[in-house]
Amino acid sequence: MNRRITFGITIIIILALVAIFASFVATHDPLELDLSLEGRLQGPSPEHFFGTDNLGRDVFSRMVYGTRISLSVGFIAVFISMVIGLFLGGVSGYFGGWVDSLIMRIVEVMYCFPTFFLIMMVITFLGANIVNVMVVIGLTSWAGLCRLVRAEFLTLRERDFVHSAKVQGVSDMRIIFRHILPNAMAPVYVSATLSVGGAILVESALSFLGLGVQVPTPSWGNILTAGKNYIDYAWWLTFFPGVAILITVLSFNLIGEGLREKLDPKLSESR
Numbered sequence: 001m002n003r004r005i006t007f008g009i010t011i012i013i014i015l016a017l018v019a020i021f022a023s024f025v026a027t028h029d030p031l032e033l034d035l036s037l038e039g040r041l042q043g044p045s046p047e048h049f050f051g052t053d054n055l056g057r058d059v060f061s062r063m064v065y066g067t068r069i070s071l072s073v074g075f076i077a078v079f080i081s082m083v084i085g086l087f088l089g090g091v092s093g094y095f096g097g098w099v100d101s102l103i104m105r106i107v108e109v110m111y112c113f114p115t116f117f118l119i120m121m122v123i124t125f126l127g128a129n130i131v132n133v134m135v136v137i138g139l140t141s142w143a144g145l146c147r148l149v150r151a152e153f154l155t156l157r158e159r160d161f162v163h164s165a166k167v168q169g170v171s172d173m174r175i176i177f178r179h180i181l182p183n184a185m186a187p188v189y190v191s192a193t194l195s196v197g198g199a200i201l202v203e204s205a206l207s208f209l210g211l212g213v214q215v216p217t218p219s220w221g222n223i224l225t226a227g228k229n230y231i232d233y234a235w236w237l238t239f240f241p242g243v244a245i246l247i248t249v250l251s252f253n254l255i256g257e258g259l260r261e262k263l264d265p266k267l268s269e270s271r
Helices: 003-020 059-095 099-113 116-127 130-139 143-157 160-168 174-208 219-230 236-263 264-270
Strands: none
Touching: 003 059, 003 236, 059 130, 059 143, 059 174, 059 219, 059 236, 099 143, 116 130, 116 174, 130 174, 143 174, 160 174, 160 264, 174 219, 174 236, 219 236
């Protein structure tokens, strides 16, 4: 297996296990406060691996539980965007004509708005919570995948196996989802994997700005928020969540690049 894929999958599996068994991995209650002078802003130590924050909460435990938030947002948001992108892109590329024109105009409208600012605007109106964050990221990030799927369908719909299915009287929806879509999935896997990292970055940025996961629920983004006011003398509050975000996003990007190289014969030959 490609070394990039192996490394990325290994990291993601470790993070997934941490998220699943967070209650066993965490050394403290992530919501437990210690407002005493000695308990606040402690540096990393055997008792508190990643130190404590300004409210005396154990940063390591909050990071562990924050893993659940980041992975959940990444996977669920990308799943939503994939469902929309696959359906609209498949219908657009298969039928063409006015259907294609209508869907492509919608895609162009989506591209007119900076995605991150659109997400911020919608979250502001709907309210900041984990469910809204996942849904809004998914509903605003399908346009690129839609265009990708459309391009694949425009090519595949002219293949002999599609014409054969039409001659046999197979319905259009069956041809789209049973015959063409499975053959168009290779680039979709690559795009989806890269998109998970992007969704995690968006959630972290929203939480950092106070528009994502709300305290006291721990997330990597709001741990960063808590640390920005103490960065001069409590470096651990920004260092550890920053490294976690970096490693997670890098892992998904490595998997995506590895899949792209593996699924594209031209790239494999060039290397």
